[in-house]
Amino acid sequence: MEIVLFIKAALMGIVEGLTEFLPISSTGHLILAGSLLDFSRHTGAEKARVFEIAIQTGSIFAVILVYMQRIKDTITGLGSDPKAQRFAMNVLVGFIPAAILGLLVGKVVKAHLFNAPVVATTFILGGIVILIVERRAKQQAQPRIQTVDDMSLLDALKVGCIQCMALIPGTSRSGAMIIGGMMVGMSRKAATDFGFFVGIPTLVGAGLYSLYKERALLSLDDLPLFSVGLVFAFISAWACVRWLIRYVSSHNFIPFAWYRIGFGLLILLSAQMGWVDWSE
Helix, strand or coil: CCHHHHHHHHHHHHHHHHHCCCCCCHHHHHHHHHHHHCHHHHHCHHHHHHHHHHCHHHHHHHHHHHCHHHHHHHHHHCCCCHHHHHHHHHHHHHHHHHHHHHHHHHHHHHHHCCCHHHHHHHHHHHHHHHHHHHHHHHHCCCCCECCHHHCCHHHHHHHHHHHHHHHCCCCCHHHHHHHHHHHCCECHHHHHHHHHHHHHHHHHHHHHHHHHHCHHHCCHHHHHHHHHHHHHHHHHHHHHHHHHHHHCCCCCCHHHHHHHHHHHHHHHHHHHHCCCCCCC
């Protein structure tokens, strides 16, 4: 197998890891990176999408590693600790809406919305939403929910429903969770943490389901390529998660909003001027 293909797999893994948990859309960036790297020409379009799903496992492992102590405390406390039980139930409730909707319309979304114009548009719209929510947060008093342990089931359900917007490529699952959480009264830190925790069952469930459906496309020959992407996704996601946890303690998400808007406009302009062929 060409060394160039392994380099492209590593770059795709880095893009996945750096963008999965930032409010800038990993799916959108993978679609764009895949177009620029012409990744599907080497693997085929269907296998390229399976690759993108598979390397999310690396990002999931990174979150599990960072939050290992909280995860262990929750699991061991499920039998007797009300705090652990409430937290686990909130994560489950936050996960269910997107899981159900994904099963119902996921195939249609992948068939019709996985393209650069949609990604660019949702980048821009998502950036505008972040600006509005951040402006509103600045004008309001102290958030009602300071930590994930302050959440009610209704709060978790509301955020879980907002997460459904992330089915549209370019929206950002993490961004929908964080901004959705702030909209229902969560602090940035609480919304970010909850987004990480709900991301574990969401990404695991979506990944296993997609890999099972596309199992006919997989073979042992793909293992080296997929492993490279996964390892680089893990390393970059681990660094990104640790950085983001520190960042939200004293910063807002306005820079990400302007990044989304600027990047979305650049994609539309490059497509219109013919500088980049985003059709692949």
